[in-house]
Amino acid sequence: MYNPADRSITLCYELVASAIEQAPATVTPDGFITREAATFGNVIGVLLHEVGHMLFNMLDVPRFGREEDAADQIAVFLALQFNKDIGRTIVKGFVYFWAIGRDPSSRSPMSAWADEHGSASQRIASPRC
DSSP states (O other), rough: EEEEETTTOOOOHHHHHHHHHHSSSSSTTTOOBHHHHHHHHHHHHHHHHHHHHHHHHTTTTOSSSOHHHHHHHHHHHHTTOOOOHHHHHHHHHHHHHHHHSSSHHHHHHGGSSSSEEEEEEEHOOOOTT
């Protein structure tokens, strides 16, 4: 989480533990992502998302639309600045957790649908990235 008061980003142990817990046992049945890539990609993706919030705040960057959507787009843009393999791993891990965490058929509580973030399908299918 980004805190504008002291301009810090806090990465909680609980996020890492949740990423490890929700990652596939080895690889997804469709071969989309491995356990390690899902965990690494999600944690780094969330960190880059929070960097987006930090950049908007510290540099007073104007945004068109929701800030959460813009932070997602910055995260993907920053991830793709690494080499091809690392960029793909980050984006795939980030997307994997959006899909499993916001799927109505999953065991997600209703509170997962009641915040400032878009739905998984909105986040995954954003044509602006």
